[in-house]
Amino acid sequence: SQKIEQNSEALNIQEGKTATLTCNYTNYSPAYLQWYRQDPGRGPVFLLLIRENEKEKRKERLKVTFDTTLKQSLFHITASQPADSATYLCAPLNTGFQKLVFGTGTRLLVSP
Amino acid sequence: GAVVSQHPSWVICKSGTSVKIECRSLDFQATTMFWYRQFPKQSLMLMATSNEGSKATYEQGVEKDKFLINHASLTLSTLTVTSAHPEDSSFYICSARDNRASTEAFFGQGTRLTVV
Numbered sequence: 451s452q453k454i455e456q457n458s459e460a461l462n463i464q465e466g467k468t469a470t471l472t473c474n475y476t477n478y479s480p481a482y483l484q485w486y487r488q489d490p491g492r493g494p495v496f497l498l499l500i501r502e503n504e505k506e507k508r509k510e511r512l513k514v515t516f517d518t519t520l521k522q523s524l525f526h527i528t529a530s531q532p533a534d535s536a537t538y539l540c541a542p543l544n545t546g547f548q549k550l551v552f553g554t555g556t557r558l559l560v561s562p
Numbered sequence: 563g564a565v566v567s568q569h570p571s572w573v574i575c576k577s578g579t580s581v582k583i584e585c586r587s588l589d590f591q592a593t594t595m596f597w598y599r600q601f602p603k604q605s606l607m608l609m610a611t612s613n614e615g616s617k618a619t620y621e622q623g624v625e626k627d628k629f630l631i632n633h634a635s636l637t638l639s640t641l642t643v644t645s646a647h648p649e650d651s652s653f654y655i656c657s658a659r660d661n662r663a664s665t666e667a668f669f670g671q672g673t674r675l676t677v678v
Contacts, residue, residue, distance in 0.1 A: 482665055493568075493655045493669030494606070539605065543665065548611065548619075550596050550657060550667050555605045 452477040454553035456540060462559045463530055471525040471556045473540035480542035483516055483523045488537045488555065497538075498525075530560045564590045566658045568670025575646055575677055583641045583673045585656030591636040592658035596667065597629075600653040612639055646677040 453476045463469050473483070481502050486494035500507040500516045500523065507514045513526040523542075527534050539552045565588040575581050585595060594613050598606040610626075612618035612633035620626045630642040639658070643650055655672040659665075 484665070484667075488606075491653075491672065491674075493566075493657070493672050495669070496666045499665055547659075547661070547665055549608060550611075550659075551608050552606050 452551070454478075454540065454542060454551065456538075456553040456556045458554055458556070460557040460559055462561065465531060465560055465562050467530055469527040469530050469534070469558055469560070471538050471558065473523040473525065473542075473553055475521050475542045475553075478521070478542045479544065480518075481545040482543040482547070483514075484541045484543060484550075485512075485514060485523075485525050486539045486541065486552070488539060494539055494552075527558070530558075532560045532562055534558060535560050564588075564658075564660075564668045566592075566656065566668045566670045568656050568673055570673055571671055572674040573676070575675070577647055577677055578645055580642055580644045581646055581675060583643075583654055583656070583675075585639045585641070585658065585670050587637050587658045587660075587668070590658075590660050590663070590668075592639070593636065593661040594659045595633055595639040596657040596659075597631060597639075597641050598655045598657065600655060600672075606655060609641075643675065646675070648677045651675055651677045 455474045484499045485497045488494040515524045537555045537557045539555045567586045569584045597609045609624045610618040610620045618631040633639040656670045657667045659667040
C-alpha cells in the first residue's frame with residue numbers, strides 16, 4: 451500500500467540554523483511533490499512544488515530536493531526564524547493529480 | 563493566492579442530528595474539491611475527492627452514507643455529517659483546486675465539529 455512518511459517527532463532548532471525535514475514515500479511514482487505548512491487550528495498553506503525532472507527548487511529561504519531513486523524529498527529552511535514554527539506536510543502527486551494525500555507531518559519548533 | 567471560504571468555523575450539535583459544512587471557492591473555479599478530517603496532533607486524513615458534477619470518490623473506511631458530499635457547482639461543495647455521534651467530533655477541512663490552471667490546492671479555514 452502507499453505510504454508517505456515524515457519524522458513524527460518534533461524538530462527543535464535554534465533561530466538562524468537550517469532546518470531539514472524529510473519526506474519518504476513508498477508505492478508512489480509521483481510526477482510532482484508538494485510541501486505545505488500548517489499552523490494549529492488552520493488549513494494548510496501551499497509552499498512549493500517540485501517536478502520529477504527537477505532535482506532542486508528554491509523559493510526565498512526555502513529549498514526542496516527530490517530524489518526519485520531514493521523516493522525521498524528534503525525540505526530545507528535556511529536562517530530559520532521563530533515564525534517558521536509550524537507543521538510541515540509533504541504530498542507526492544501522481545500524474546493527473548486525482549488525490550491529494552499528505553504525509554504525517556513534521557512539527558518544527560524554532561527557538562529564539 | 564486564491565481564497566477558499568469554509569463555513570461554519572465551529573459548530574456544536576447534539577448526537578443524532580446532522581450538520582452541513584460549506585466550502586466555497588471565492589475567486590476561482592474549483593473543478594476538484596477534497597475533504598479531510600484531522601484529529602488532535604494527527605495529520606490530515608483524506609475522506610473523499612469530488613469533481614464538479616460527479617459523485618464523490620470516498621477513501622477506504624469512510625462511510626459515504628454518513629458523510630454526504632455534494633459538489634454541484636464550480637464554486638461550492640458541501641459535506642453533511644448525518645446522524646452525528648461524539649466520535650465524529652473532529653476538525654474538518656476542505657480544499658479546492660482548479661485542475662485546468664494549477665496543481666496548487668487551496669484550503670479552507672477548517673470547521674471544528676463537536677458532537678455532544
